[in-house]
Amino acid sequence: xxxREIAPxxxxxxxxNPNVKCLTCKKKERNISRCVTCLTSDVNNLLKGLNRKELxxxxxxxxxxxxxxxxxxxxxQLLSLNITLDDIPTNKTKPVKTKKISDGAPIIVxxxxxxxxxxxxxxNNLNLEIGEGELFSLLGPNGAGKTTxxxxxxxxxQPTKGNAIIAGFDVTKNSSDVKKLIGVCPQxxxxxxxxxxxxxxxxxxxxxxxxxxxxxERTERFLELLDLADASGRKAxxxxxxxxxxxxxxxxxxxxxxxxxxxxxxxxxxxxxxxKTWEFIGSLKGEKKTIILTTHYIEEAEALSDRVGIIDYGKxxxxxxxxxxxxxYEAKNLEQVFLNITGxxxxxxx
Amino acid sequence: MKLQxxxxxxxxxxxxxxxxxxxxxxxxxxxxxxxxxxxxTFSDPELGMSINSxxxxxxxxxxxxxxxxxxxxxxxxxxxxxxxxxxxxTSTEFIGSQIISNMITAIVQVVIVLVLAYLLGFKPxxxxxxxxxxxxxxxxxxxxxxxxxxxxxxxxxxxEMGVGLSFLFILPQMFLGTFMPxxxxxxxxxxxxxxxxxxxxxxxxxxxxxxNTNFFFDLVIISAVSVLIVIIxxxxxxxxxxx
Numbered sequence: 275x276x277x278r279e280i281a282p283x284x285x286x287x288x289x290x291n292p293n294v295k296c297l298t299c300k301k302k303e304r305n306i307s308r309c310v311t312c313l314t315s316d317v318n319n320l321l322k323g324l325n326r327k328e329l330x331x332x333x334x335x336x337x338x339x340x341x342x343x344x345x346x347x348x349x350x351q352l353l354s355l356n357i358t359l360d361d362i363p364t365n366k367t368k369p370v371k372t373k374k375i376s377d378g379a380p381i382i383v384x385x386x387x388x389x390x391x392x393x394x395x396x397x398n399n400l401n402l403e404i405g406e407g408e409l410f411s412l413l414g415p416n417g418a419g420k421t422t423x424x425x426x427x428x429x430x431x432q433p434t435k436g437n438a439i440i441a442g443f444d445v446t447k448n449s450s451d452v453k454k455l456i457g458v459c460p461q462x463x464x465x466x467x468x469x470x471x472x473x474x475x476x477x478x479x480x481x482x483x484x485x486x487x488x489x490x491e492r493t494e495r496f497l498e499l500l501d502l503a504d505a506s507g508r509k510a511x512x513x514x515x516x517x518x519x520x521x522x523x524x525x526x527x528x529x530x531x532x533x534x535x536x537x538x539x540x541x542x543x544x545x546x547x548x549x550k551t552w553e554f555i556g557s558l559k560g561e562k563k564t565i566i567l568t569t570h571y572i573e574e575a576e577a578l579s580d581r582v583g584i585i586d587y588g589k590x591x592x593x594x595x596x597x598x599x600x601x602x603y604e605a606k607n608l609e610q611v612f613l614n615i616t617g618x619x620x621x622x623x624x
Numbered sequence: 625m626k627l628q629x630x631x632x633x634x635x636x637x638x639x640x641x642x643x644x645x646x647x648x649x650x651x652x653x654x655x656x657x658x659x660x661x662x663x664x665t666f667s668d669p670e671l672g673m674s675i676n677s678x679x680x681x682x683x684x685x686x687x688x689x690x691x692x693x694x695x696x697x698x699x700x701x702x703x704x705x706x707x708x709x710x711x712x713x714t715s716t717e718f719i720g721s722q723i724i725s726n727m728i729t730a731i732v733q734v735v736i737v738l739v740l741a742y743l744l745g746f747k748p749x750x751x752x753x754x755x756x757x758x759x760x761x762x763x764x765x766x767x768x769x770x771x772x773x774x775x776x777x778x779x780x781x782x783x784e785m786g787v788g789l790s791f792l793f794i795l796p797q798m799f800l801g802t803f804m805p806x807x808x809x810x811x812x813x814x815x816x817x818x819x820x821x822x823x824x825x826x827x828x829x830x831x832x833x834x835x836n837t838n839f840f841f842d843l844v845i846i847s848a849v850s851v852l853i854v855i856i857x858x859x860x861x862x863x864x865x866x867x
Contacts, residue, residue, distance in 0.1 A: 428710045450712065458710040464703040466636060468643040473636075480632035481711040509643070529711075 381406040381533060381564050382427070386436035389422050389588075396422040398588035400436070404581075409555075409565040411579040413572075413608060415620050419588035420568035421461055424535050427566070428458045440533060454482075457531030461538045461568075463518035467511030471502055471521050474510055475528050482529035489528065496524040499554055501547075515542040523551065533564045540574060552577055570620050572609045582608060586616055625716050633713070633721030634728075640697070641729055650693050655686035655733045656740055663744040666803075676748075679741045680826030681802035683758070684819045686733035687766055688797045690726055692790040694773025698861065699786035719858050723770055730766035731759050749832030758829050761843060765822045767850035774857030778865035818853070821845045 380403035389397040397419045404410045412420045425431045427438050429449035437444055443451040465474050472493055479489035497503040500520040505513065510521060523539050536555065540548040548571075555578055558565055569575050575582050576596045584592040584599075592599060592615060596608055603614040612620045641647050659682050666678055698705070708718065738746070738755055748754050772793040780786035800810060801819030814820045825842035828834040 430706055430709055450714075453710060453712045456710065458707065460703070460707055462703055464707040466640075466704065468640055469636065473639070477632050477636055478711065481629050481708070481713045483626060483628055483712070 383439040388435035390434045407562045408580045411575040411582045412568045413575045414585035418585045455532045457526040457534045459526035459536045463522040465510045471506040478525045479528045516547040536567045629717045637725035659740040677803045682737045690769035691772045695776035695786035695790045696783045698777035699780045700783035726770045727763040734762045748830040754829045768853045771853035771857030774861040778860045818849045
């Protein structure tokens, strides 16, 4: 069964049942909008812990941020019939006009990808498939080949060998089709310093041919979610590193991309801002976006990822869910997984 | 080409003109300062330079300094250009926005120079219609500045280098293509300098005899050379500069 797109609730909803557990991390979690332990924003996952009466009570609260076309009555009816949110199809996702992506098929297929810069092999025979709606993290030290891989997938650079298919389009031959589907948050904040946050976001909205209304609505929502609304009228040149990072991220997501490439999105942020950004990225999972995250922050990869690919010297050396990898290498965390495989720590670099 | 994207990019470039200190100074304040200084110091018939020859030269000066701002801007915004490449924006939209915004800038520069020169005593024989004719001619010439700016950005590793190298194209045009006195041999060299033709065309316009002179020949040369240079600039920057 396909996971359904449910926008995460904007407000916290306390479950009436104090014994509700998050089905992902098994921790007790009364806040059903999002598990604060594992950041799961899958509403249905948390709803599963409730009985029929409690479900009805929640529906009655009318606080779940459900798609607009779902009436309160419909929700109550469905819940009373024991039909969970997962079972309900939604038409909220903007249809991809160019090509239909078959259900269940991987949305990104990377085959024998090689990128050489003179005598340095930055990406070495990379093979990988990423499923639709998956949050996949590429984890590795600086210089491991994460950004180069993202640059190839987003059409910034051409591979030396091999190819990558995104949503059925070859990234080298059909890059214009790929660009309509993706949002890219580059490693270094790339914003116009003489424009304010709103103007920067608006520019990217216009480049993606969004309507004025769409741009305005999304800009307001994202600025609010990332605590940037108050500073949105100031020139980006006056922003702190963390604020620039947030703006960088919003500009990548303004087109509501089907696939988002987030290259080290939280580098340089303080702990609070990083936590906020993780929550924000976690909430995107609920919107059924495919997210490719590159990071060298262990906690980031562990907290957010469905699967992790460990990359070193341009080679993908291991792929799996964080849990699988930790079990396989009898490690407490992904840092230790990396250490067990390579004999080095991720933050030591290469 | 999507007009929405093109319009948004032009809007950004024009905001840069006003808000970016380097662009504001080089493109708007510098021509104004130059006009005031030159009108006071050089428009002396004893020096062989009349007001009528100084003013076209000042317009040329203003527009050739666009080379520097284009080079500086493209060299410093490589990260952003890379990012823009990940959006559905096409090269045509991007280059189109650069060309249009720089043409608009050139027109604003002509207006600044002519208004100040007028206030300081310049009275063109051509009247208002001559001024109107000077605007599109100068805007076409601005294409060559965009092209030379792109070529400079291609070979520059950073914005500082871009500013320095831009003088390779600015100085010859300043000294060989305007009102500076030339020897017979340098006059021959000047024929290979694009600004020479703009200066000549503007002079004809302001003297009010553009119908009877080489004006149309100058216009053809200006148009052909500017288009050629901008095409070379785009090709080189796309191939080698945008990395």
